[in-house]
Amino acid sequence: MLTLIRREIEDNIVHFVVAALLSALLVFALWLMWSEQLPNNDPLEMLTIFVLLVVLVRLCRMGQLHICAETSRNALVFLCTLPVTRTQLLAAKVITATLVILTFGLPPLFALRFFAYSQPSFGPCLGFERYVWDLTFTLFLLLVGSYCSGLLSGFNSSRTIRAFGTFVLPLVLALLVLAKGFSLQTYLILVLFIFAVLLHVRHRFAAISL
Amino acid sequence: MATGPVISVEGLVKYFDGRCVLDGIDLHVEQGCVYGLLGRNGAGKTTMIRILLGQDFATRGRTRVFGTDSAHIPSKVLAHIGYVAEGHNLIQHYRVRRLVNLCRKLAGQWNDTLFDHLAKTFHLPMDCRVREMSIGMRAQLNLALAIAVDPELLVLDDPTLGLDTVARRQFLELTVDLLQRQGRTILFSSHILGDVERIADRIGILRGGKLIVDCPLDDLKQRVKKLRLIFADKPPVDLHMTDIINRQTQGREMVITIANMNPQKQAIIDTFKPSSCTEIPMSLEDIFIECTRLDGQTTPAEIEE
Numbered sequence: 001m002l003t004l005i006r007r008e009i010e011d012n013i014v015h016f017v018v019a020a021l022l023s024a025l026l027v028f029a030l031w032l033m034w035s036e037q038l039p040n041n042d043p044l045e046m047l048t049i050f051v052l053l054v055v056l057v058r059l060c061r062m063g064q065l066h067i068c069a070e071t072s073r074n075a076l077v078f079l080c081t082l083p084v085t086r087t088q089l090l091a092a093k094v095i096t097a098t099l100v101i102l103t104f105g106l107p108p109l110f111a112l113r114f115f116a117y118s119q120p121s122f123g124p125c126l127g128f129e130r131y132v133w134d135l136t137f138t139l140f141l142l143l144v145g146s147y148c149s150g151l152l153s154g155f156n157s158s159r160t161i162r163a164f165g166t167f168v169l170p171l172v173l174a175l176l177v178l179a180k181g182f183s184l185q186t187y188l189i190l191v192l193f194i195f196a197v198l199l200h201v202r203h204r205f206a207a208i209s210l
Numbered sequence: 211m212a213t214g215p216v217i218s219v220e221g222l223v224k225y226f227d228g229r230c231v232l233d234g235i236d237l238h239v240e241q242g243c244v245y246g247l248l249g250r251n252g253a254g255k256t257t258m259i260r261i262l263l264g265q266d267f268a269t270r271g272r273t274r275v276f277g278t279d280s281a282h283i284p285s286k287v288l289a290h291i292g293y294v295a296e297g298h299n300l301i302q303h304y305r306v307r308r309l310v311n312l313c314r315k316l317a318g319q320w321n322d323t324l325f326d327h328l329a330k331t332f333h334l335p336m337d338c339r340v341r342e343m344s345i346g347m348r349a350q351l352n353l354a355l356a357i358a359v360d361p362e363l364l365v366l367d368d369p370t371l372g373l374d375t376v377a378r379r380q381f382l383e384l385t386v387d388l389l390q391r392q393g394r395t396i397l398f399s400s401h402i403l404g405d406v407e408r409i410a411d412r413i414g415i416l417r418g419g420k421l422i423v424d425c426p427l428d429d430l431k432q433r434v435k436k437l438r439l440i441f442a443d444k445p446p447v448d449l450h451m452t453d454i455i456n457r458q459t460q461g462r463e464m465v466i467t468i469a470n471m472n473p474q475k476q477a478i479i480d481t482f483k484p485s486s487c488t489e490i491p492m493s494l495e496d497i498f499i500e501c502t503r504l505d506g507q508t509t510p511a512e513i514e515e
Contacts, residue, residue: 003315074299080265081356082316083289210265 004084004092012096015062019104022051026108034115052139055104056146056170059097063150064162066093067205077210086206094198097147101140109136134182141190142177146170148197155204214277216241216363216395217262222271224257224419231257233419235271239395239412246410246427247399250502253416255399256296259367262397263293275363289318292361294369296399298348302341306334306351317359325358331380345372353381364396370405378405385409407494417502427494434497435471439464439484446482451475455500465490467500 009016029044029051070076079089113132146169153165173190180186217239224232232254239245249255260266262273264280273280278287301309314320329336332350340348349372356364364385370378382405385396400406406413413430415423423430434455439445445464449457453475456467464484468475479487492500 003312007312074297075301077265077295077299078301081263081288081291081293081295082313083285083318084316085285088285207267209267210260 008096060150064154067154218274246406249416292356328354436490
């Protein structure tokens with residue numbers, strides 16, 4: 001399994017690099033916000049939203065590539081002749097996507113806490129901690145959900161539908177979070193969505209005729 | 211590994227877009243057997259192999275490898291199978307070295323000495339990308355990867371496709387070398403019948419989705435006979451005999467190919483009192499051509515043990 005994960009990481013190195021760069025951009029934006037070097041934070045907030053949307057779309061695209069590129073390039077045919085099961089292959093892809101999400105998400109979250117607590121006027125409070133956890137959890141589920149929607153649309157042979165799915169599905173998930181906010185209901189919907197999609201994708205992936 | 215046949219196929223049926231590709235195949239390959247699977251293009255050889263290895267799924271019927279259902283072969287069973295797929299589906303954008311390392315790490319067992327020997331024999335360029343290699347080189351790499359896992363079952367789907375004469379000979383020698391290790395089973399599909407004749411000890415011929423021949427090679431040569439009959443007058447219109455694969459008449463001469471030849475059939479022929487009856491020697495290629503003639507020409511019978 002570790003070999004498969006390593007293979008996926010090497011194959012998806014571009015996604016890791018892009019995630020790290022976007023993460024660095026967000027950390028920089030957070031530093032600018034907290035150090036109050038700009039007269040107004042609106043451009044930075046816009047930048048943060050833009051970066052988040054880019055990451056959502058890229059993750060969706062990554063999910064699609066994990067399904068359609070592997071099957072169309074016949075790599076899956078070869079891998080299935082080796083002593084690995086299709087479930088293991090899919091699991092390695094999902095784990096790699098999770099690592100990409102963590103590469104993108106963890107540095108800004110640590111930076112947020114660091115900048116907040118390094119402010120002399122800012123004392124630790126339960127509300128802030130709760131906010132950070134809600135943000136972390138929601139963002140994580142949203143990004144995983146976006147990747148899963150990519151996996152789902154990756155089975156579609158039409159390029160147009162896949163391209164449409166790349167933009168629409170992550171947007172629908174983002175709008176759901178925007179509408180519902182950080183609530184238990186949102187978490188539940190996202191967790192159920194991810195669980196259902198992974199189950200469905202596993203079933204379809206195992207049943208592809210190579 | 212479970213005891214019993216290494217490969218077991220029962221009532222295998224496969225439809226593609228409403229077209230029957232495999233129609234009730236029954237096949238058992240015992241341990242240590244070299245099974246040559248023959249058939250014309252589109253006869254269903256590759257489909258059958260893919261179903262056997264869990265890459266495709268049967269419409270009906272059951273296929274088992276080492277006693278395990280083909281649709282759910284666990285990785286520990288896959289570790290005992292070497293497979294060279296038609297078209298040599300390798301990971302095209304990888305360098306050879308990376309591909310070899312991946313296979314080495316994923317394989318349950320890996321014979322480094324054997325692989326190095328093969329790489330040297332085939333002059334495999336380890337730093338080259340797979341997609342930059344010629345078809346022949348890809349075939350050699352695929353073969354080397356399949357053999358390096360020291361497989362108990364080696365499945366070769368048209369493995370010599372794209373190989374030059376020297377490489378083909380090297381491949382056959384390798385296969386023979388592998389055979390010398392006890393208990394190795396090989397399922398071998400090829401269009402080069404000379405290769406099959408050299409190494410196979412049992413033959414299966416697929417035609418129109420049916421396995422019309424499934425018997426040892428020597429048996430096949432014994433059972434399928436081509437006879438030249440010369441009659442004093444016009445040859446009879448009907449010989450009142452089953453299992454006639456092919457029949458050509460010209461003047462007083464009749465050439466017939468008969469499956470499952472036996473003394474009874476010889477006695478029936480003798481009742482027509484031919485002035486001469488001579489046997490025309492047949493190679494595997496001749497038998498194959500007779501058995502796989504297109505519909506409308508003649509109907510081949512099923513030849514089984």
